[in-house]
Amino acid sequence: MTERTAEVAAGKSTMIHARAEGVTKSFGSTLALDRVDLEVRAGELVGLLGPNGAGKSTLVSLFTGGRRPTAGRVELCGGDPRDPRNRRTLGATPQETGLPASLRVGEVVDFVRAHFPNPLPKAELLDRFGLNDLVRRQTGGLSGGQKRRLAVALAFAGRPEIVFLDEPTTGLDVEARRDLWEAVRSFHADGGTVVLTSHYLEEIEALAERVVVIAEGRVLADDSVAAVRGLIKVSRVSLTSPVPLTGFDLEGLMAVEQTGDRMHLLTPDADRMVRELVKRNVPFRDLEVRPTSLEEAFLVLTGKDQK
Numbered sequence: 271m272t273e274r275t276a277e278v279a280a281g282k283s284t285m286i287h288a289r290a291e292g293v294t295k296s297f298g299s300t301l302a303l304d305r306v307d308l309e310v311r312a313g314e315l316v317g318l319l320g321p322n323g324a325g326k327s328t329l330v331s332l333f334t335g336g337r338r339p340t341a342g343r344v345e346l347c348g349g350d351p352r353d354p355r356n357r358r359t360l361g362a363t364p365q366e367t368g369l370p371a372s373l374r375v376g377e378v379v380d381f382v383r384a385h386f387p388n389p390l391p392k393a394e395l396l397d398r399f400g401l402n403d404l405v406r407r408q409t410g411g412l413s414g415g416q417k418r419r420l421a422v423a424l425a426f427a428g429r430p431e432i433v434f435l436d437e438p439t440t441g442l443d444v445e446a447r448r449d450l451w452e453a454v455r456s457f458h459a460d461g462g463t464v465v466l467t468s469h470y471l472e473e474i475e476a477l478a479e480r481v482v483v484i485a486e487g488r489v490l491a492d493d494s495v496a497a498v499r500g501l502i503k504v505s506r507v508s509l510t511s512p513v514p515l516t517g518f519d520l521e522g523l524m525a526v527e528q529t530g531d532r533m534h535l536l537t538p539d540a541d542r543m544v545r546e547l548v549k550r551n552v553p554f555r556d557l558e559v560r561p562t563s564l565e566e567a568f569l570v571l572t573g574k575d576q577k
């Protein structure tokens with residue numbers, strides 16, 4: 271166990287690896303990030319969760335020095351992420367990675383490792399990310415999932431202290447996804463700091479202890495996985511009723527949507543909602559209950575789906 275690992279294991283680490291303070295980023299008239307505050311301490315594994323266009327990739331690109339904030343301050347390892355000296359211990363996999371098509375997997379790994387003073391041994395890197403069988407293959411001929419695995423592996427080539435993984439498992443099959451999770455877990459167990467983005471709470475749940483929920487450029491929640499699960503656990507109770515539901519004052523109703531003659535009631539507790547409907551003598555037929563998607567839960571959370 272390294273000194274840092276021991277410190278992290280003992281919960282003593284207060285070192286901030288990445289920090290955003292009042293960060294705003296605009297692209298023309300699009301406000302991608304709106305006064306975001308976030309601190310990532312050494313040894314943490316943080317999941318950034320949010321729907322499409324929430325601002326996750328933009329935040330990652332600010333932390334990794336790819337972009338500059340419009341307002342506010344971003345720090346990586348105590349300094350400006352745009353200064354290469356502060357990126358020496360950084361590893362990153364952006365959402366889309368351009369790999370030189372004519373180079374072989376082994377050559378790309380060699381090329382990236384050569385940029386670091388103390389890289390991970392090639393065999394270990396290939397092994398951890400299941401790339402052994404692909405070493406002699408040109409990257410241009412790899413499948414989307416294989417390219418993704420290589421791109422994520424490259425983030426770990428220089429033995430980083432902190433890695434940013436932007437939707438690392440997109441396009442991976444179940445087995446490859448599990449292998450990748452295992453590699454991330456083992457990096458974290460050795461004291462590494464991880465920030466990963468995802469659309470899926472399940473993915474973040476499999477890895478992270480802390481979830482930062484982002485929607486429309488703002489941090490909506492920063493909490494444990496269990497707390498966030500409670501926050502975004504929304505069910506949809508659908509029914510057909512000959513009468514409008516307004517006026518029934520149903521307890522636990524977060525929002526109502528209508529498609530044709532079907533009414534969809536969004537609620538944190540579907541059982542209670544069904545009891546409410548019966549108690550208040552609401553006439554209904556064809557009752558159906560299902561969990562909502564994360565996107566729907568976010569609409570409710572951001573107040574876009576008012577009753």
Ligand SMILES: Nc1ncnc2c1ncn2[C@@H]1O[C@H](COP(=O)(O)OP(=O)(O)OP(=O)(O)O)[C@@H](O)[C@H]1O
Nearest residue numbers: 297300301302320321322323324325326327328329
């Ligand atoms: N280079 C750019 N030029 C213009 N608008 C941009 C640019 N990059 C991002 N945006 C906009 O900023 C907002 C946030 O985008 P971002 O890619 O950060 O979201 P995201 O949460 O990563 O989404 P996804 O999950 O779909 O990748 C979106 O409205 C997007 O269209």
